[in-house]
Amino acid sequence: KAGVTQTPRYLIKTRGQQVTLSCSPISGHRSVSWYQQTPGQGLQFLFEYFSETQRNKGNFPGRFSGRQFSNSRSEMNVSTLELGDSALYLCASLPGLSGGLREQYFGPGTRLTVT
Amino acid sequence: AQSVTQLGSHVSVSEGALVLLRCNYSSSVPPYLFWYVQYPNQGLQLLLKYTSAATLVKGINGFEAEFKKSETSFHLTKPSAHMSDAAEYFCAVTTEKTSYDKVIFGPGTSLSVIP
Numbered sequence: 243k244a245g246v247t248q249t250p251r252y253l254i255k256t257r258g259q260q261v262t263l264s265c266s267p268i269s270g271h272r273s274v275s276w277y278q279q280t281p282g283q284g285l286q287f288l289f290e291y292f293s294e295t296q297r298n299k300g301n302f303p304g305r306f307s308g309r310q311f312s313n314s315r316s317e318m319n320v321s322t323l324e325l326g327d328s329a330l331y332l333c334a335s336l337p338g339l340s341g342g343l344r345e346q347y348f349g350p351g352t353r354l355t356v357t
Numbered sequence: 358a359q360s361v362t363q364l365g366s367h368v369s370v371s372e373g374a375l376v377l378l379r380c381n382y383s384s385s386v387p388p389y390l391f392w393y394v395q396y397p398n399q400g401l402q403l404l405l406k407y408t409s410a411a412t413l414v415k416g417i418n419g420f421e422a423e424f425k426k427s428e429t430s431f432h433l434t435k436p437s438a439h440m441s442d443a444a445e446y447f448c449a450v451t452t453e454k455t456s457y458d459k460v461i462f463g464p465g466t467s468l469s470v471i472p
Binding site: 246275284285286287290297298299300332333334339343345346348349350351 | 389398399400401402403406408447449451454456457458459460462463464465
């Protein structure tokens with residue numbers, strides 16, 4: 243079974259631009275979560291989607307948004323990029339809801355560099 | 358609110374030696390605790406988790422961790438280090454069983470294995 247895939251793997255953008263990152267969960271998985279990983283702040287939860295609905299959102303500004311499609315694929319968008327948005331963005335998938343502390347399966351991440 | 362600290366941002370061990378990665382947590386209610394591993398250019402992989410059952414938790418790749426309430430610790434150990442264990446290790450804590458949005462990750466410990 244293929245794992246979680248994220249595209250693109252690497253991205254360089256300029257301040258003020260916007261970016262869209264994509265995540266394809268493991269086949270059959272309906273829950274997708276996004277995380278931001280930076281050397282300074284570590285790993286931080288962005289949002290979680292299940293069946294095209296956002297279940298939870300982390301403490302990030304409104305410039306960060308996401309959506310999930312009917313095939314469970316998810317995208318996250320960051321508008322008006324800032325230098326501090328440079329990070330590794332990780333996506334994780336689960337078969338169902340995240341209750342019960344079931345294992346999440348992480349993708350390799352998208353490395354975003356903002357210049 | 359809960360928090361987690363990992364003593365030592367970088368740990369070096371010789372191949373075949375004991376691996377000990379330290380994690381201390383702070384929580385006003387019984388916590389759930391995790392250890393994740395991140396290999397270079399990859400996402401996180403769950404090593405093991407404590408969910409209030411047995412205090413000694415065995416995980417994948419020969420790792421185990423012991424929950425010690427009196428010491429508020431959840432240290433990760435492996436009897437004999439292998440070169441393939443070189444990676445970044447993250448301890449995480451949550452008190453929510455219904456979703457992952459409240460999981461707090463530690464800053465990580467980079468493990469080097471010397472041949």
